[in-house]
Amino acid sequence: MIIKILVVDDSASDRLIIKNMLSEYCILTACDGVEAMQALEEHDGINLLILVLNMPNMNGFQVLESLKKNERFSKLRTIILTNNDELDNEIKGLKLGAVDYIRKPIQFESLKARIDVHVALLRAKQELEQNLDEQAFNFDMIFEQSLIGIAISLGIEPEHSSDTIVKINSMFEQITGRTKEELIKLGWAKITHPDDLEEDLVNFRKLQAGEIKSYTMEKRFIKPKGSIVWVYMIVAALAPPGKIGFEHICFIKDISDRKQIENELRYINEHNRLTGLYNRDYLEARLKNDTKQKKRSKRALIGINLSTVQLLTANFGFLYTQDLIKQAAEALSRYCTDNRLLFQTAENRFLFYLADYKDKKELDDFSKTIEYGLESLFAAERMGGGIGILEIDENQDKFDLDLLMRRLLIASEKSINMSEGGNFKACFYDEELESLINRERDIMEALFAIVADDDSNDELFLQYQPILNLKKGSICCFEVLARLKTQKLGLVSPVEFIPIAEKTKCIIQIGDKVIAGAFYFLNKLKEHGYVTISVSINVSVFQLLRPDFTSRLFEMITAMQVNPENICIEITESAFISDYEIINHIIDKLKDYGLRIAIDDFGTGYSSLAREKELKVDYLKVDKYFIDKLLDTDPDKAITSDIISMAHKLGHCAIAEGVEHKCQLQYLKEHGCDNIQGYFISKPLNEDDAFEFLEGFCCGY
Incomplete structure (x- = not known):
């Protein structure tokens, strides 16, 4: 059976990624509802429709309403794509005939698992329809060789009953960890996790009553020794001609690995x-x-x-x-x-x-x-x-x-x-305390004064934290860190003043000053003979998305006569969630000019690995969380080495942040980490201290 899937999404990149992920099937694409309806009219045999709800010209709801009115599309299974905050839209889409939903940003392993289960359901139904005249289920090959667990029941209750007839394939036994006889004896309700049972039973009763034709959910089964297996499940009613009573089919796919990562x-x-x-x-x-x-x-x-x-x-x-x-x-x-x-x-x-x-x-x-x-x-x-x-x-x-x-x-x-x-x-x-809000105003005023170059005792200054190349045993870079000291408040944490700078848009001018200071430090490094040492500069997404960001940056590089190959731009992983295509285009321009790019705080942004692979970056900075875990986790069980390996497989170098202990350093060396930074090497330093550090640096780490 050839499976045809129509992907309807106004994002060209998402359409391409989904098409590549589902390459084993025949994939058609459309950019909006109008193109989708044309494709459905022109192509026979489309089995699945993956549909974004919010689109121009003709949205997903209008498409669903059109499909509902046309008997020709009665067997078409529609899966809607929504955002995390669109619960009302999901409910509306399901009421209009969609059978499942997937939330953006898309986790592609989840997408693949769900599509595989729906395809298995389609194939099983086709096989059943072809054999109904013989009143038998003659699909042993597809049934037994399927990578999806399948169970068919002619009973009416989730508990075991003596007149229940079931057919269970070996994959269903393997996933649940129980034999067919055990499953028949216990019934599915007794092996379902208590926290999932109520939702499952509510859906099952609706299925029995004919209120719905099928339902899907992610649930947990309890294995014989008490361990848990997560599955993605589809349960659908069966109604062969001439049969009386309730019959249903259940498909499950093991998603435990994905759930663990999530x-x-x-x-x-x-x-x-x-x-x-x-x-x-x-x-x-x-x-x-x-x-x-x-x-x-x-x-x-x-x-x-x-x-x-x-x-x-x-x-x-x-x-x-x-x-x-x-x-x-x-x-x-x-x-x-x-x-x-x-x-x-x-x-x-x-x-x-x-x-x-x-x-x-x-x-x-x-x-x-x-x-x-x-x-x-x-x-x-x-x-x-x-x-x-x-x-x-x-x-x-x-x-x-x-x-x-x-x-x-x-x-x-x-x-x-x-x-x-x-x-x-x-x-x-109480209201009398409202005056203390002046603290934020004081910070804002200090930032405004610094931006305007007013004569004040408020100061924005830079510190530099060394980054060590583990393979060469030498300092390869300094991360440039902004610090604020005000006359009224003294030292103000970046955690406090950076959000205020971003909120007031001062971050643009502040960012320019940081970049200029970093380039000045880079020139001083060159004057002292450290021509191979680079600087790494954190750039806010507000700076990055400014239309003239790259042109102004390139002008500063030319004016200050610094080598672009000695400059690394750090971008937080979370910045790619909403403006992925724009930022990736900016990265291309920076790379073409000779700069290097690092993704900061990697592992905490919950970004798509498929998209991560497309980014043309040089470094992934492994977040301090994973380095800290090395202190209280069995090294053989730590996933830090997997992140380093993944960075290398994606074509990036790995930089470990927050290294504070020798055991962390040893682990990172053993697992091929490229660079490290943290208090074990050095705290952030003022300019003079940075040069003193370089002069006294010993390669004995």
């Missing part, structure tokens, strides 16, 4: 790397979901500000203060309940999200519990911190996380000012 990436995206607590992104998702569901229960945020911990860094070192943060996370975790979730929203800040509390007194009492626990923990350090409390308006239909976090920060900063020595004291947010 769960690891989701964990990285939703948790803090140091402590494993939920992060700000997950807090935003939780608040958004609760607000959308219009939960009117009392909700509040309690923020713990430990910014004073960093004062200990100068005396005891970075690792010492990191360990204190870990201890604080463990201590606070003891107070978590179902209605009291703990988050780490910044390096030195924790937050409790409380729901269904009684009154303000309960918040005050809980804050005192936190105060006592933290004071005990930090007693030896003779240092305190701040605790801010913010009640969320029960009647608001929308929320602004930035505003909530800013108000909570204001309350916790006020708390720090109220505390003495090693004390913690909670402070409720």
Whole structure:
């Protein structure tokens, strides 16, 4: 049976990628609904339709409505492509006749698995239809040799019954880890994971009642020894002529490997790397979901500000203060309940999200519990911190996380000012604290002054962190890092001023100053005889997408007479999610001019590996999360080596960030990592210190 698939997507790159992924099938493409309807009219035998809903000219909903009116397309199976926030569109598409949906950005292993299952269903149905006259299922070859698990049941209940007749292929047995006899005896409900059973049963009852013809879901089966296997499943009703009663067919494909990767990436995206607590992104998702569901229960945020911990860094070192943060996370975790979730929203800040509390007194009492626990923990350090409390308006239909976090920060900063020595004291947010928002305004004013070159005591300066080439044992590059010092606030963290610079669009001018400073440093390197050492410059996506970015950059390179081959541009992995084609085009121009490109924070952006392969970059910077994991994970089980290997297979060099221990260095050497940077080599250095470091550098790492 030749399987014809029509892919309808207004993105030419997505159409091409899907076509390549499904090359074993006959693939037709269309750029909008009008072309799709023309293709369906002109080509007979199209089996599957992969359809984007939001398109120009004629959208996906209009296509579905047209198909529903035409009997000719009654057997056409449609899979819709949606975005993560389009639940209403998914429901509407399914009601209009779609049988499945896939969310963008597309995970292509998931796409391939789903298409394979739908194709298996089509082939099995065709085989069944061809043999209905003989009242038998004569498709043993396709049934037994299929890479998809298949089970056919003529019973009506998910539990075993004596009159149930089933046909199960060997792949179904292999995936579930049970023999045909065990499966018949137990029934599918007993081997389904309890968390998935309710959804499965609801869908199954709808199938029995004739409300739906089929359903799909990702679910878990429990194997005999208690292990879990994730499957993508399609269940469809069978109604051969002359038969009375309910019959159905079930297809499953093992997706455990893909689920493990998804769960690891989701964990990285939703948790803090140091402590494993939920992060700000997950807090935003939780608040958004609760607000959308219009939960009117009392909700509040309690923020713990430990910014004073960093004062200990100068005396005891970075690792010492990191360990204190870990201890604080463990201590606070003891107070978590179902209605009291703990988050780490910044390096030195924790937050409790409380729901269904009684009154303000309960918040005050809980804050005192936190105060006592933290004071005990930090007693030896003779240092305190701040605790801010913010009640969320029960009647608001929308929320602004930035505003909530800013108000909570204001309350916790006020708390720090109220505390003495090693004390913690909670402070409720109120309107009087609004004046503390001036902090952000002070930073904005400092940035504006720096951009305008006004005479002020506010300063933007650069530091340089060495990058070591492991194969040569020599320093090959310095990463250029921007720092801000203001007259009013002193040193301001990049985590604080960079988002403000981006929000105010100052990042454009700030970025130009950073690039100019980096080129000045590069020329000084050349003057000192270090002609092979490069500089690596972080570029914001706001800079990168500026229409004249490349032309201005090339003008600066010419004007300052630097070698473009000694320049590397770092772009965060997350930047490629929304503007992939534009950024890839910019990368082409930079590469053609001689510059090198690195993807920063690789492994945390949840990007498509298929697209990663198309990027013409030189380096993948392995995120510090994976390097830290080497300290508490069996080296043989760590996936860091797989990321390095993957980078090499994609044609890129691998740079490990955040190397702080000798055991990490040894592991990276053994697994072929190209370059490393981190405190084990050197902290970020001022210009003079950087040259002093080079003069005294020893190749004994």
